[in-house]
Amino acid sequence: MLPQAKLGGLAALGFATTIVVANLIAIPAAPAFPGASAALTPLAWLCATVFGAAAVAVLGPSLWPLVGFAGLLLQNATFAGVIALRLALTESTTPALQAAHDALFTLNGTFLAVALLGLSLVSFVPRWQCTLGLTAAALLFTSATITPLAGDGVAMLGLVGWLLWVAWLVAYGWRLLQTPAPQPTAA
Incomplete structure (x- = not known):
């Protein structure tokens, strides 16, 4: 059985890979098939x-x-709503569904910010x-906070924050993989 740190490191790298691949699939398919990346999302939730x-x-x-x-965990729950709305949008393109999707998608940055805050303010990670x-x-939280007020003009903040989140996630996964396994103590 893998030590916890190694398993966590693999999960972080799996999460980062899955969300990048899902976005590479979803972006080109967005107008034609809004649920294109939904099949990878359960794997992302498991890894997260x-x-x-x-x-x-x-x-x-x-x-x-x-x-x-x-x-x-809150990010997983929020993004479950995002994906559910994307799947619903494959059947109906009502403005209310699209607005709900966009709102949840934007607010998801809040929970990514909470995850980043909590897991960055530990002595485990280098400065x-x-x-x-x-x-x-800060970028994700700012985007989630002001996008409802300022509109899509601040979407770039969220995108840059998301890209930094992915880089941070890869670095965290790598750091967990490098963590030595605890040595059993003699009784």
Whole structure:
């Protein structure tokens, strides 16, 4: 059985890979098939949950790791609504469904910011990675907060924050993979 840190590292890398691939599929297919990336989303949710749980197991159940794990769980729940609405949009293109989708998609940045905040403010990550995580969190949170007020003009903040989130996630996964397995203690 894989040690928790290694499993968490693989899950983080799997999560990052899955969301990038899903977006590469979804973006070209968006108008014609809004549910194009939905098939990969359950894998992303599984990877995100395992990554978060492993991070808590490795870092200990203290405040910041738990905040980060809560952010990942809330992100999963919010994105379940996003994907459900995308699937509904394959059957009906009503403006209300599209507006609900866009609102949930934008607000999801809040939960990504919570995950980044919690899992960056730990001694486990080096200063550069903490800075990367907090920068991504600030951009995602700002985008989620002001997009409803300012419209799509601030969408670039969210995109840059998301790209930084993916880079942070890969670095976190790599760091977890490099974590030595705990040595059994002699009784």
